[in-house]
Amino acid sequence: MVDRTARGDGPMTGAVVLGVGGSLPGRVVTNDDLATRLDTSDEWIRSRTGIGARRWVEPGTATSDLAVDAGARALRSAGVSTVDAVIVATTTPDRLCPAVAPEVAARLGLVGTPAHDVAAVCTGFLYGLANGVGLIASGAARTVLLIAAETFSTILDPQDRGTAVIFGDGAGAVVLGAAGPGAPGAVGPCVLGSDGIGADLIQIPAGGSRQRSSGLAAAPGEHYFKMRGKEVFRQAVERMAEVSLDALARAGLTVGDIDHLAPHQANMRICAAVAHRLGVPEDRVLANLDEVGNTAAASIPVLLAQAAADGRVKAGDQVLAVAFGGGLTWGAVTLAWPDAVASFGTFVPAGS
Numbered sequence: 001m002v003d004r005t006a007r008g009d010g011p012m013t014g015a016v017v018l019g020v021g022g023s024l025p026g027r028v029v030t031n032d033d034l035a036t037r038l039d040t041s042d043e044w045i046r047s048r049t050g051i052g053a054r055r056w057v058e059p060g061t062a063t064s065d066l067a068v069d070a071g072a073r074a075l076r077s078a079g080v081s082t083v084d085a086v087i088v089a090t091t092t093p094d095r096l097c098p099a100v101a102p103e104v105a106a107r108l109g110l111v112g113t114p115a116h117d118v119a120a121v122c123t124g125f126l127y128g129l130a131n132g133v134g135l136i137a138s139g140a141a142r143t144v145l146l147i148a149a150e151t152f153s154t155i156l157d158p159q160d161r162g163t164a165v166i167f168g169d170g171a172g173a174v175v176l177g178a179a180g181p182g183a184p185g186a187v188g189p190c191v192l193g194s195d196g197i198g199a200d201l202i203q204i205p206a207g208g209s210r211q212r213s214s215g216l217a218a219a220p221g222e223h224y225f226k227m228r229g230k231e232v233f234r235q236a237v238e239r240m241a242e243v244s245l246d247a248l249a250r251a252g253l254t255v256g257d258i259d260h261l262a263p264h265q266a267n268m269r270i271c272a273a274v275a276h277r278l279g280v281p282e283d284r285v286l287a288n289l290d291e292v293g294n295t296a297a298a299s300i301p302v303l304l305a306q307a308a309a310d311g312r313v314k315a316g317d318q319v320l321a322v323a324f325g326g327g328l329t330w331g332a333v334t335l336a337w338p339d340a341v342a343s344f345g346t347f348v349p350a351g352s
């Protein structure tokens with residue numbers, strides 16, 4: 001099996017989190033709502049996944065809309081109005097081309113600021129974080145706005161009970177700034193990995209060059225998101241436990257130093273299995289899966305923004321964030337939580 005794990009020697013200039021924002025669509029879709037049109041039940045979804053409800057955007061709302069809301073909240077939380085770079089991590093950009101980040105930057109009043117997308121599915125936030133930390137370490141930027149935003153409801157097959165019940169929409173964001181190592185809000189070494197041999201376990205088959213170059217129209221349903229859940233489950237537990245230990249070791253920390261495990265909200269059973277393997281007690285595992293489902297790239301920053309806003313995570317707390325997703329990709333990082341007031345709330349569509 002291919003196993004290439006990026007292991008930088010840590011930032012030359014440290015990065016710190018200066019501000020945090022999160023935004024969820026107002027429309028709540030319950031398990032019972034889905035059971036009216038799918039062969040499923042609240043009992044099955046809760047017991048197999050831990051999900052009770054998810055938020056889906058109203059028709060007409062795109063990923064950029066949620067991203068702008070979360071981004072504006074993070075900028076407010078950080079008390080800044082400009083940054084040196086904007087990164088958007090997403091699996092569901094408004095269009096296949098161009099990247100969504102320049103439009104998001106423009107709508108935040110940041111025309112002229114370098115802006116790019118990162119595509120790492122559920123690990124998108126952590127890949128984006130590594131990008132942002134790298135821009136700061138290299139001196140290319142002193143401040144970075146990193147947004148992870150998804151409208152997964154737009155790519156779900158409404159007839160596929162294996163995915164339609166799992167994913168939700170949302171956006172989370174952080175502002176990163178340059179600072180010395182050990183500063184409040186310090187981002188530890190980002191440890192990332194990938195295994196493209198598993199590329200077809202999580203995919204949207206149509207719409208890319210492979211299908212388009214054939215000159216053939218996509219087969220029905222091929223524009224929808226597909227996941228081989230059982231195989232993904234197994235690998236997710238292995239990789240998330242392994243990369244967590246790696247990130248702790250590289251940060252010079254042990255499991256006992258961790259106040260909160262912030263696992264990608266894929267499935268409550270995955271989160272519990274990872275915590276068990278690491279020896280993290282249940283009361284140190286952050287969760288919002290019950291209310292928001294799996295929001296892919298947005299999952300970790302939405303979780304952290306919410307937990308910080310409601311007081312679960314406090315300044316100085318040590319957080320271990322870990323994710324696994326399509327690609328396949330995985331990653332983990334430690335964060336010393338900053339003394340910043342998180343802004344978390346409901347997205348209100350323009351004109352409503």
Ligand code: UT7
Pocket residue numbers: 039040041044045048049122161162165166228229230231232233236265266267270294296324325326
């Ligand atoms: O975020 C990126 C990473 N993603 C993940 O980590 C997701 C990982 N995978 C999972 O969370 C789980 O595999 C799922 C929640 C997707 C599925 O749970 P599972 O326990 O692995 O179920 P399964 O796929 O093995 O299916 C068991 C049974 C099947 O029926 P049969 O063949 O035993 O008759 C499925 O057809 O459950 C059935 N099933 C459902 N039944 C009711 C699958 N989905 C549903 C459903 N409602 N929504």
